[in-house]
Amino acid sequence: MKLEKTFGETVKKLREERGLPLREVAEALQIDTSMLGKIEKNNRKPTKQHIEKFASYFKVSEKDLMISFLSDTVVYQVMDEEDLSTEILKVAEEKVKYIINQKTATQ
Amino acid sequence: MKLEKTFGETVKKLREERGLPLREVAEALQIDTSMLGKIEKNNRKPTKQHIEKFASYFKVSEKDLMISFLSDTVVYQVMDEEDLSTEILKVAEEKVKYIINQKTATQ
DNA sequence: TTCATTTTGGACTACTTCAGTCCAAAGATA
């Protein structure tokens, strides 16, 4: 699975590789066809349940899909301040490391 | 300025270093005292305008405050999936690099 | 202790955002 792609592009490709129409996938996953179309176009966010359904339906790693989606949301957030984006991510990484360290240190 | 601290902790320290009560800073910045207290406790998000005011009032770098705040929000987001957080940030960084590259390449 | 001031947090309102649905138009295919 290519992670450079957005979540929507990833899901769309999975569907098209299998030659399936939106309607059929939407029906199988019990979501509205229009919703699915919007998710593929990144106009609607998938819920965690959606991601679970995608993973099991397309037989791909749920973890990878999660990473694909959540990294999208992070990118979207930091691109508001494009010139600071790289620095923001670096600081965020340090903070995450710090937090995880704190946790394991006190267990 | 230490960036490991949260935005709220950073602002609180700036205020306490100067020995000022919430009331006085809030008044100068034209925000509700209770709001300021909540921002210091990370119970309310500052707006961009708030951050500008903090920077000019305390005479610190607006950019650093921005990074402090936005990295907090990123951390908050990825810690929802703690075990994936580091990977999410790595992928996000790649995507940001890719996007910025695309942009400069086509200019 | 008492009094004054600061800090905290609950409750509320108004506003915004967003998931999800439905439908109709546009596009594609045969």
Next chain:
DNA sequence: TATCTTTGGACTGAAGTAGTCCAAAATGAA
């Protein structure tokens, strides 16, 4: 042509959020 798929606008109800106000709790000084 007719049929199926894709797209997006419009809407609703729910959830989230900024900001305000007030009162209780905490702090500190005399």
